[in-house]
């Protein structure tokens with residue numbers, strides 16, 4: 001028998017949807033959910049309403065049943081260059097300042113994240129903006145990540161085919177003309193822009209970010225606009241705290257105009273621009289250092305690293321910081337693999353890593369990077385295996401332990417997760433807090449300790 005609207009089964013279902021997605025359902029959404037639930041019961045193998053609710057609660061958000069529900073409860077309203085005061089602030093102040101800083105530091109790298117990107121108009125607007133701002137864009141290492149909980153939206157985003165409704169009055173007039181080709185069925189976005197954005201499924205209310213595997217660390221600018229308006233305050237506060245962890249020092253969080261409750265963005269400072277407010281990460285305890293920039297790991301092997309005068313190398317790093325002639329080939333292959341991985345060229349990265357392994361030395365950083373490549377390519381099991389091998393080669397490899405902790409935690413193995421996070425803490429506890437960890441892009445010991453402490457205290 002199917003439950004009537006308003007029965008306890010329905011209440012359980014609505015609660016489950018809210019706890020899983022953060023979304024508070026209004027009366028209309030509840031009606032739509034109830035109708036879909038009835039269809040699922042009528043057409044699926046599970047016919048008892050309570051059983052179906054239990055089944056859903058045991059599945060992750062990527063399960064097809066969940067995706068059908070998510071499609072009903074999410075609202076994907078978006079368009080190119082939505083909210084012109086915010087794009088003006090990005091175009092004329094925030095991005096130019098960031099770009100200049102990076103140029104001066106010699107680290108031409110930028111990381112942007114559109115969280116809750118719907119069908120992709122927002123991250124693609126960022127990509128277009130950067131193409132317009134950077135005449136030498138080909139010499140930059142740029143990562144733009146678009147994430148959403150709704151897989152169907154992400155698929156549309158990847159296709160890059162848009163209808164007229166994606167271009168509104170606020171969209172600069174020449175955007176469609178310069179970056180799109182009219183085709184049957186709409187407007188096809190230029191491949192040079194499409195290839196700049198990587199789309200991934202990510203549930204903002206799940207606790208798996210920031211993390212290496214979701215590529216949500218060391219971000220310069222996060223846009224999360226018109227997403228948390230559907231969440232309650234506590235959920236928004238928790239997500240804001242994670243965004244803070246995901247940001248680089250001095251990084252920016254941009255929220256929608258209907259989300260201006262400054263008290264929710266703890267540890268972030270509101271900064272005014274014309275007709276808009278952005279939030280910025282400022283860590284009171286950390287002195288602002290112009291030199292502590294995101295630095296691609298490849299520079300460690302292709303250019304001398306400038307160290308502060310009083311730099312005290314940490315014991316666990318010594319053997320890897322100064323490659324001997326024997327290790328040079330391995331390090332060179334590793335650097336090439338890292339450069340390929342930074343551009344998401346997984347096959348090329350694997351080729352270089354295989355060459356590195358062919359040197360016959362058991363180098364933990366080779367297994368570590370290979371693990372990251374496989375995780376990013378979606379091969380979780382293999383990634384796991386390679387990371388375990390990395391810590392087998394070097395039991396003090398803090399980053400590998402950290403990542404293993406995240407993976408175990410993701411699988412619900414809390415004890416194993418705690419063990420690896422604790423190993424990571426032990427491995428770095430005597431190190432200089434401002435030291436950048438080897439084989440990370442710019443993660444300092446202090447930042448890692450902060451991330452680990454947050455994870456361990458959340459267990």
Ligand SMILES: C[S@@+](CC[C@H](N)C(=O)[O-])C[C@H]1O[C@@H](n2cnc3c(N)ncnc32)[C@H](O)[C@@H]1O
Pocket residue numbers: 020021022023074075076077078079082115116117118119122147148149150153202203204205224225226227256
């Ligand atoms: C109104 S759209 C905003 C699109 C874009 N940010 C903008 O402002 O134009 C809201 C998006 O948030 C996504 N969303 C809702 N709950 C989410 C969650 N828990 N995790 C990730 N994305 C979520 C929805 O799927 C939808 O695509």
